[in-house]
Amino acid sequence: xxxxxxxxxLVKAATQKNKKISEIVLADEAKHMEKNAADLYAKMAENxxxxxxxxxxxxxxxxxxxxxxxxxEGYKMRAYSDKTKGGLSGExxxxxxxxxxxxxxxNAAMGRIVATPTAGSCGILPGCLVSLFEEKGYSEKxxxxxxxxxxxxxxxxxxKACIAGAEGGCQAECGSASGMAAxxxxxxxxxxxxxxxxxxxxxxxxxxxxVCDPVAGLVEIPCIKRNVSGVMIAFSAADMALAxxxxxxxxxxxxxxxxxxxxxxxxxxxETAMGGLxxxxxxxxxxxxxxxx
Amino acid sequence: MNxxxxxxxxxIGPSSxxxxxxxxxxxxxxxxxxxxxxxxxxxxxxxxFARTYKGHGTDRALLAGILGYHSYSEEIRDMLEIAKQDGVxxxxxxxxxxxxxxxxxxxxxxDDKGNKYExxxxxxxxxxxxxxCINGKKVDFTGEYNTILIFHKDRPGAIAEVTNLMREKYxxxxxxxxxxxxxxxxxxxxxxxEIDGMPPEGMVQDMRKINNVTNVILIxxx
Numbered sequence: 001x002x003x004x005x006x007x008x009x010l011v012k013a014a015t016q017k018n019k020k021i022s023e024i025v026l027a028d029e030a031k032h033m034e035k036n037a038a039d040l041y042a043k044m045a046e047n048x049x050x051x052x053x054x055x056x057x058x059x060x061x062x063x064x065x066x067x068x069x070x071x072x073e074g075y076k077m078r079a080y081s082d083k084t085k086g087g088l089s090g091e092x093x094x095x096x097x098x099x100x101x102x103x104x105x106x107n108a109a110m111g112r113i114v115a116t117p118t119a120g121s122c123g124i125l126p127g128c129l130v131s132l133f134e135e136k137g138y139s140e141k142x143x144x145x146x147x148x149x150x151x152x153x154x155x156x157x158x159x160k161a162c163i164a165g166a167e168g169g170c171q172a173e174c175g176s177a178s179g180m181a182a183x184x185x186x187x188x189x190x191x192x193x194x195x196x197x198x199x200x201x202x203x204x205x206x207x208x209x210x211v212c213d214p215v216a217g218l219v220e221i222p223c224i225k226r227n228v229s230g231v232m233i234a235f236s237a238a239d240m241a242l243a244x245x246x247x248x249x250x251x252x253x254x255x256x257x258x259x260x261x262x263x264x265x266x267x268x269x270x271e272t273a274m275g276g277l278x279x280x281x282x283x284x285x286x287x288x289x290x291x292x293x
Numbered sequence: 294m295n296x297x298x299x300x301x302x303x304x305i306g307p308s309s310x311x312x313x314x315x316x317x318x319x320x321x322x323x324x325x326x327x328x329x330x331x332x333x334x335x336x337x338x339x340x341x342f343a344r345t346y347k348g349h350g351t352d353r354a355l356l357a358g359i360l361g362y363h364s365y366s367e368e369i370r371d372m373l374e375i376a377k378q379d380g381v382x383x384x385x386x387x388x389x390x391x392x393x394x395x396x397x398x399x400x401x402x403x404d405d406k407g408n409k410y411e412x413x414x415x416x417x418x419x420x421x422x423x424x425x426c427i428n429g430k431k432v433d434f435t436g437e438y439n440t441i442l443i444f445h446k447d448r449p450g451a452i453a454e455v456t457n458l459m460r461e462k463y464x465x466x467x468x469x470x471x472x473x474x475x476x477x478x479x480x481x482x483x484x485x486x487e488i489d490g491m492p493p494e495g496m497v498q499d500m501r502k503i504n505n506v507t508n509v510i511l512i513x514x515x
Contacts, residue, residue, distance in 0.1 A: 004294070029296050043297065050303050066307070067348040107306030110350050110370040117299045118419070119309045125300075147300055154299035163299070164418055180299075217341065218348045219307040290348050 002028045004155040007197045007251045014193040021183070021193050022148040029148070041144065047114045048144050051103070051126035052133075057111045058102025065108035067290045070220045074102025092135055093235065100127030100231045104224040117154045117163040120170075120219045121177035123227030125150060128181040128234050129188075138188050146184035153180045153200055160252070161259035165212035166271040168262030170226060175207035175258060178230040178237070179251075185238035201247035201254045203237035208254075209261055211269035213276025216287035222277055302420060305369045310396055311342070311349035314416030316369065319358020320515040321424055321436060322400045322412040327510065329404035331359060334376075334383040340395035342416075343387035352385050355398055364420065393425070430474045430483040436515040438469055438487040441497065446505040447475050447482040454503050455484060463496050481507070 002025070003009060014021045030037040057063075059078060064071035077098035080087055087094045104123035107113045116125040129146065132138050154163065157176045162168040182199035186192075191199075207230070215221040247254065268275030277283050304313040336355055338346050346352050353372035354364075360376065362368055368375060376383055390397050394415030402410040413426035424434050427442060434440045445451050452473065459466055470487035492511060500509045 025296065033295055040296075044300065047297075047300055047303065066350050110305055110307065110312070110353075112303060112365060112367055113306050114301055114303050115309055115313075115420075116301075119304065119306050119313070122306070148296060151296035151300040155294055155296065158294065158299065166418065216348060217345045291344065 001032060002152075004152065005159055007153060007156050007200065007255070010152055010156070011193040011197050020145065020149070020187055021152060021196060022145040022187060025148045025152040026145070044147050045144050048129070048140075048147060050112060050114050052130055054103045054106040054111060054113045054122075055099045055126055055130050058104070058106035058109075059098070063105050063109050065105070065218075065220055066110055067216065067218055067220065069216070069218065069286060069290065070108055070224055071105060073224060074098050074105050077101050092131065093232070095135065096127050096131040096231050096235070097228045099130050100124060100227040101224060103127065104227040108218075108220045108224060116150070117158070117176055117180070118165070118173045120165060120223045121173040121227060121230065123224070124174060124177035124230040124234065125181050125184070127227065127231035128185055132185065132188055142188050146187045149187050149196060150180035150184040153183045157255055157258075160255045162262060168258065169265050169270055170210040170212045171204075171207045171258055172262055173212070174226045174230040175204050175210055178207060178234045179204040181231070181234040182237040182241070185234060186241050189238065189242055191238075191242050195241040197251045198246045199237045199241035201249065201251035202240055202245075203233050204251070204254045204258060205247065205249070206233045206237070208258055211265060211276050212271040213269055213278045214271065214273055215278050215283045216290050217271075217273035217278070218290070221283075221286070303365045304420065305354075305365060305367065308349045309420040310416045310418050311345065311351045312354045312369070313364040313420035314396070314418075314422050315342075315351045315354035315398065316358040316362065316364040317420065317422045317436060317515050318398055318412070318414045318416060318424075319355040319400065320361070320363075321414060321422070321512060322359045322402055322410060323361045324512040324515070325410045325412060325427070325510060326402065326404060329406065329408065331381055331402045332405050333403040334359060334381055335386065335401045336383070337386050337388040337390060337399040337401075339388060339390035339393055339397040339399075342396050342398055343389075346385065346387075355400065356381070356383060359400065359402065394423070397425070399426075427483065430476065430481070432474060432483065432485050433472055434470070434485055434487055436512060438489065439492055439514055440512040441486045441488065441492065441500070442510040442512065443484040443486065443500060443506055444508040445482055445484065445503075446507065447477075447479050448505045451482070451505050452484065455486075455500060455506075458499055458503065459496070462499065463493050466490070466492065466496070
C-alpha cells in the first residue's frame with residue numbers, strides 16, 4: 001500500500017514497476033477502498049465528463065456570477081482567440097485560457113464543477129486536460145488515467161502541506177492544482193514519473209507565496225484569473241520537464257516550503273478578505289456594491 | 294483520504310464550504326423531516342455565513358438540502374423560486390450565534406402537521422460539516438457515517454437496552470462512535486450512534502419499541 005506521504009514514494013514505486021504513476025495509484029486505491037479498479041476508473045471518467053461539461057456551460061456569453069461582479073470571460077477569450085487566430089500566445093494556449101476562465105466562471109455562476117482540489121481552483125485541471133483532449137488528439141483513456149496521477153500528487157500535498165486557501169493561501173489552492181495538472185500533462189505526453197515530479201515542483205515553485213485575498217470574500221476576484229495563470233504555469237512547467245529541465249529543489253522539499261510559507265502568512269492573506277486585493281479601495285467598493293456595507 | 298477527496302466532489306459552485314457544505318447541512322434537516330413536508334423554514338446565519346451568504350448562494354444551498362437536493366443538483370441555483378413554488382415559506386436571519394464556528398447555520402422548520410425541528414451545524418471546510426445541535430440537544434457528528442439519533446428519557450439502563458438489542462439481534466453492526474447528551478438529569482436525553490455500514494432492516498423500528506425511547510431518527514450518509 002502506498003502511504004502518499006511523499007512524491008518520491010510515487011516516483012520510486014512507478015519506476016521500479018516500469019509503470020505510469022496513474023497505474024500504480026489506481027491499483028493501490030482500488031485495494032485501499034475495497035473497490036474494483038474498473039469502478040474507480042468509471043468514477044474518474046464521470047469527473048472528466050463533468051469537467052468537459054463545465055467548459056461548455058462556462059462559455060455562455062450571458063454567464064453572470066451570483067454577485068454580478070464577474071461573468072462571460074470564457075466567451076470573450078474564446079471569441080478573441082478565434083478572431084485573431086490565437087492572439088499573442090497562439091491558438092492552443094488562448095483556447096486553454098478560455099477553458100480555465102469558462103470553468104471558473106461556471107463555478108462563480110453556481111454551475112456544476114469538479115473541485116480539483118478546491119472549487120476556487122477548479123478551472124486549472126480542465127483548462128489543461130480538456131485542451132489536450134480536444135486539440136492534441138491524446139486518448140480519452142490516457143487523459144482520464146492521468147487524473148489519478150494528479151489526484152495522487154494532490155494527496156501528498158494535502159498530507160504534507162494543505163490545499164485550503166484559509167490555511168495556506170492561494171498557493172495551496174491554485175499552486176497545488178497547477179502542480180497536479182503539470183504532473184498529469186507530463187504523463188499524458190509520455191514523460192517519465194521523474195519528469196512528472198519535476199513538472200510539479202516547477203509549477204509549485206512559480207506560485208509560492210501567492211496569497212488568498214478574494215474581493216468581498218467571494219470566489220471570483222482574483223480567483224477566476226488566477227486559474228488562467230495556473231494553467232499557463234502548468235503547461236510551461238510540463239514543457240520544461242519534458243525538455244529535460246529539472247527543479248534544483250526536489251518536489252517534496254518544495255511542498256514543505258509551501259507549507260512553511262503558508263504558516264508564515266498573516267491571517268489577513270488567508271481567505272479572510274481583510275488584506276491584499278480585497279482591502280484595496282476598489283476591493284472595498286466592490287464588496288459594498290454586493291453586500292451593501 | 295482517497296483520490297476522490299482531491300479530485301471531487303462534483304458540486305455546484307462557488308464554494309465548497311459556503312455552498313456544498315451548506316447543502317449537506319440542509320440535508321441533515323431533510324433527514325429529520327423523514328418525508329414530512331416543510332412549510333415554514335427560518336434559518337439563522339452566523340459569522341461568515343451571515344456576511345457572505347448572498348454572494349455564495351448559501352441561502353439557496355441550505356434550502357436545497359432541506360428539500361432533499363444534493364450538492365451536485367443544478368436546481369440549487371433556482372432554489373428560492375423552487376421553494377416558493379413548493380409552498381415553502383422561508384426566511385434568512387443574519388444573527389450572531391456566540392461560541393460557534395464561523396460558518397454556522399441554525400435551521401428551524403415547521404412541517405405541514407405543525408411539528409417543529411431544529412438543526413444547528415457548521416460547514417467546517419471542503420464541504421465537510423459538523424452537526425452541533427438537534428432539537429435543542431448538543432450533538433457532534435459529521436454525516437460521514439450512518440448516524441442514529443435516539444431520543445429517550447434519562448433512566449438507568451436506557452443505553453444498555455439499546456446496545457443489548459444491537460448485540461443480540463444486530464451483532465454485525467459496529468458502533469464507530471457513541472455520544473450521550475443530557476441537558477437535565479432525569480429529563481429528555483439523546484444518544485448519537487455512528488455505525489459502520491448501513492443499519493440492517495428493522496433495527497431502527499426495533500429501537501423505537503424500546504422502553505423510554507421516544508423517537509429514533511436515522512441520518513444516512515449525506
